[in-house]
Amino acid sequence: MQAIGTELQSTFRALADPTRRHILMRLSDSDMSIGELAQGFEMTRAAVKKHLTVLEQGGLISVRANGRERINTLEPNGLKAASEWIAYFSGFWDDRLGKLKTAIENENNI
Amino acid sequence: MQAIGTELQSTFRALADPTRRHILMRLSDSDMSIGELAQGFEMTRAAVKKHLTVLEQGGLISVRANGRERINTLEPNGLKAASEWIAYFSGFWDDRLGKLKTAIENENNI
DNA sequence: CTAATATGATACTAAATGGTATTTTTTATA
DNA sequence: TATAAAAAATACCATTTAGTATCATATTAG
Secondary structure, rough: OOOOHHHHHHHHHHOOOOOHHHHHHHHOOOOOOOHHHHHOOOHHHHHHHHHHHHHOOOOOOOEEEEEEEEEEEOOOOEEEEHHHHHHHHHHOOOOOOOOOHHHHHOOOOO | OOOHHHHHHHHHHHHHHHHHHHHHHHHHHHHHHHHHHHHOOOOOOOHHHHHHHHHOOOOOOOOEEEEEEEEEEEEEOOOHHHHHHHHHHHHHHHHHHHHHHHHHHHHHEE
16 A cells, blocks of 8 residues: 555656657557557667556556566556646635645645 | 647646645645745755746746745646646547447447 | 845756666467 | 567666755845
8 A cells, every 4th residue: 555645646757758648648549568559659668668667657557468468558547636636726726715725735645 | 939749748747746736735825935935845945946947837837026036826727738638638548448348348249 | 335135046966767778588489 | 399579677878857055146124
């Protein structure tokens, strides 16, 4: 079990790189092995694999073995934490002293 | 005018650091000078200032001069690009999962 | 004017990050 | 079985990042 706030952090971290966001786009078409994915990028398969590890740590993808391949799939709830953080935070402009802010502070989701 | 995609990148980049997200929280209470903000963190004012620069580049805050102080304010539309990216992408996600689900259901009906 | 305050600017360091290259392990197939 | 393919593991490198320390500039108070 990871510490509070860690999930949000690893997700934002994973989203902060353009290559990783591009990988998510590619995976939204279809599940892909590392090799398949690497064909679309001008970098080594090892580099793509590293990005996939970060995406997995961020809860944005999951990986399943299929023979000698590793199939990468989008994780349905991966964007949830980040999306909710943004949504709640956006509410501050409507009500700076509102309940949403208190909720977020209590979660320590900094 | 900055290049397409740059805005999104700088915003995600700005959000990917816990100290910067914490600064946004503090600013949601009230506008603050650099010095005021720095009092809440265990780091030098110079370090806080660097984070503020990144937040400004990401379009998440704006800065106005007030005498010798620089007052930092949340930028209302700062989260828009990131929020829309996530929403748009979540759409693809749902579509794909929907298709997958349909495909599986169809197979089971054979 | 002078001193104190708030910030800006610069240079520097340690650690994290994104990338390559190479070797090993696992699995499929001729 | 021998060989090729896919990926894992490791070591290594260059750049970026987060932080500090220090000095300069601007502004307010006395």
